[in-house]
Each structure stands twice: as C-alpha cells, then as structure tokens.
Amino acid sequence: MNSKKVRVIINPAAAGGRGRGAALELLEELDARSLPCEARYTERPGHAAELGAEAREARVRGVVVVGGDGTVHEVVGGLLAGGPGVLPPVCVFPAGTGNDFFRMVGAERNAAAVARVLEQGAVKHFDVGRVRWDRGESVFVNVLGVGVDVDVLRCRARFARLKGLAQYLAALLYALATYRAPEVRIDVGRGGRTLLGRTTLSVITVGPSMGGGFKVNPGARSSDGRLDLFHAPAMSLLRIMALVPRVIRGTHAGMKPLTMCRIEEARLGRTDGKPVWFEMDGELSPEPARELRVNVMPRVLPVMVPANA
Known part of the structure; x- marks a missing residue:
C-alpha cells in the first residue's frame, strides 16, 4: 500500500470482548511494519456504520474491520450509504463468533497475514445483497x-x-x-x-x-x-x-x-x-x-x- 493511512474500525465488544485484544495485536503488527493507520473504536450498536460513512467521506486508502460479521455488516452499510461509487477497499481481521464473511476472503487468521494483505494483496469486488421492507x-x-x-x-x-x-x-x-x-x-x-x-x-x-x-x-x-x-x-x-x-x-x-x-x-x-x-x-x-x-x-x-x- 502507499503511504496514505488506512482506517482501522474496531469493535472491542466483538465475541465477548475478544475484539479489543485482536485490535491491539493488529495495531502492534502494523506499527512494526511501518504501515500508517488510524484507529476508531465503536462505542454503541450502529456506530460502525457511522464510522464506515466517515471513512468514505475522508477518502481513506482502505478500511480494516476488526470484528465479526455484524461489524462488517455495519461498516459496509455505512460505506454504501451514499450509493455505489468509489469506495475504499475493505480488509478484515476476524474477531467475531461466526466470521463467515472472512471465509470468502481466503486469508489466514492472524495479524501478520492481515498486514501482508495490506502490503501485497489484491482487490476483488464482491457482490452485496440489498433488502427492502415496509419501513x-x-x-x-x-x-x-x-x-x-x-x-x-x-x-x-x-x-x-x-x-x-x-x-x-x-x-x-x-x-x-x-x-x-x-x-x-x-x-x-x-x-x-x-x-x-x-x-x-x-x-x-x-x-x-x-x-x-x-x-x-x-x-x-x-x-x-x-x-x-x-x-x-x-x-x-x-x-x-x-x-x-x-x-x-x-x-x-x-x-x-x-x-x-x-x-x-x-x-x-x-x-x-x-x-x-x-x-x-x-x-x-x-x-x-x-x-x-x-x-x-x-x-x-x-x-x-x-x-x-
């Protein structure tokens, strides 16, 4: 990746609190590799969507999600809130219970592997489902x-x-x-x-x-x-x-x-x-x-x- 910062969106409550420990592990790995980043922690349900929207508005180089499928769901919802367009690529460090979205990514589940994806990875465009209901x-x-x-x-x-x-x-x-x-x-x-x-x-x-x-x-x-x-x-x-x-x-x-x-x-x-x-x-x-x-x-x-x- 280039020198522009990535935004790390962290759900510290993921998987009963394991998200915080996973975030510390990842941030230490990124610092050791001199990969510039800035961290944002979620504080309440729905906050990850707000942080995702902010990341798009800030035109960050990429977004790393530390959490489970629910956190990814919120972040992507925030990224897409302004409609399809030029979005920062999403990288995932799985720290949830199910982590089924991460299975589609095909990476190893450790901080070093996530850092390698940021340094040397490719960008693939995934489909997303949209659902509408009464209200x-x-x-x-x-x-x-x-x-x-x-x-x-x-x-x-x-x-x-x-x-x-x-x-x-x-x-x-x-x-x-x-x-x-x-x-x-x-x-x-x-x-x-x-x-x-x-x-x-x-x-x-x-x-x-x-x-x-x-x-x-x-x-x-x-x-x-x-x-x-x-x-x-x-x-x-x-x-x-x-x-x-x-x-x-x-x-x-x-x-x-x-x-x-x-x-x-x-x-x-x-x-x-x-x-x-x-x-x-x-x-x-x-x-x-x-x-x-x-x-x-x-x-x-x-x-x-x-x-x-």
Whole structure:
C-alpha cells in the first residue's frame, strides 16, 4: 500500500470482548511494519456504520474491520450509504463468533497475514445483497434469513463460552426444541418459481457459509453477480439432525426436500400477512417485516484479498 493511512474500525465488544485484544495485536503488527493507520473504536450498536460513512467521506486508502460479521455488516452499510461509487477497499481481521464473511476472503487468521494483505494483496469486488421492507432497507454482506436462525440468534448468548460452529450448533439444538415453523411464500425472480409452505430455514447468501461454517450454499461465489437461496421446509427433528452433518460438509446439494438455486432477486413473507422477523449477517433485524424484497448489487464492494486468492 502507499503511504496514505488506512482506517482501522474496531469493535472491542466483538465475541465477548475478544475484539479489543485482536485490535491491539493488529495495531502492534502494523506499527512494526511501518504501515500508517488510524484507529476508531465503536462505542454503541450502529456506530460502525457511522464510522464506515466517515471513512468514505475522508477518502481513506482502505478500511480494516476488526470484528465479526455484524461489524462488517455495519461498516459496509455505512460505506454504501451514499450509493455505489468509489469506495475504499475493505480488509478484515476476524474477531467475531461466526466470521463467515472472512471465509470468502481466503486469508489466514492472524495479524501478520492481515498486514501482508495490506502490503501485497489484491482487490476483488464482491457482490452485496440489498433488502427492502415496509419501513426500511439495508444491505447484507453474506446472509439474510428467516426461520430457526432467528431463534438461534436470540439464544446464542446462553452459549457464549463456545466459539464459531460449536456455539451455533448448541444454540440450534436449543432453539429447535421450541421452534414453530411459520408458513412462508418465496417468489424467486420475475415470473420465476414460487415456494410455499412452512419453513425450518430460508436463507439468501452471497457466500457459501453461515453460522460459523454451515455450508448451506457450497457453490456460492462472492463475485458472480448472483445470490444463492437455501430453503429447508418444515421437517421432523430427526430429519433435521440427519441433515446437519451434510450441511456442515456442504454435501447436501440435490437432497430432498431442500431447495437450492441461484437468484438475482426474490420476495419473501408469511402467507398469513403477519410480519416476520429476519436476520442479516448474524444480527437480528431492527423490526419484523410483512415482505422482504431482495436483490443483488453486483460487485459493488472492493475487498482486499491475498495476492494468490
């Protein structure tokens, strides 16, 4: 990178406070390599979006996000708040629980690797999902979902001592014990197919995985100009648990009763017209929505990746 400073946006509360330690490790590494940077710490929910918008306005050389998928979600939302355009490239030092966005980057998970990406990496343009609903809109960098994943988010704090996939699995088992599958309608594209019925999990992703490593859409690509739909209808607990190992490995394509397909846009909502809660990038939506209108924003997000990625 040139001598212009990068902006390091840090969520010190990520993963139960591990974000602060990760930030210190990274800042020491950047200082040792004489890589100029300036740090900004988030102070409240939504603050990372403000810092992202400020970074774009300041025309910084790049933005390094220290946090998890939720922090990346906020920062990118702030960067794109002014619409697509010339954006600073984003680099990620994963310090969250799931870190599924970072899996798309393909770098090693240590401060030295992040510094090498800043020094020698390439810029790849990732797709971003956009969702609009009754009274709002947002972007998502990896996943938008309805179904049991919403209940999983609500109970993950019970399993805070666990990390990544182990935490998601524990929360999933807990959530399934009381989960009541809503009946949904998913319209895929204009004049495309319609899915009707109760859902265990319906997610639209940019990349292959969610929940810390569940490869729900193993064929998804971050820069192909499309999103990927995974829909698992309501089924017995035994059937769900039989599917889970296959989904973790990403070997479930073609299995019934799952639906998997590539999309550019979709509409999703409950068949009874009631609002439905949803999640974006591992964070609960600010409010439920009667209908979610989703589309892809092709290759709008510059992301720093290893030179050989």
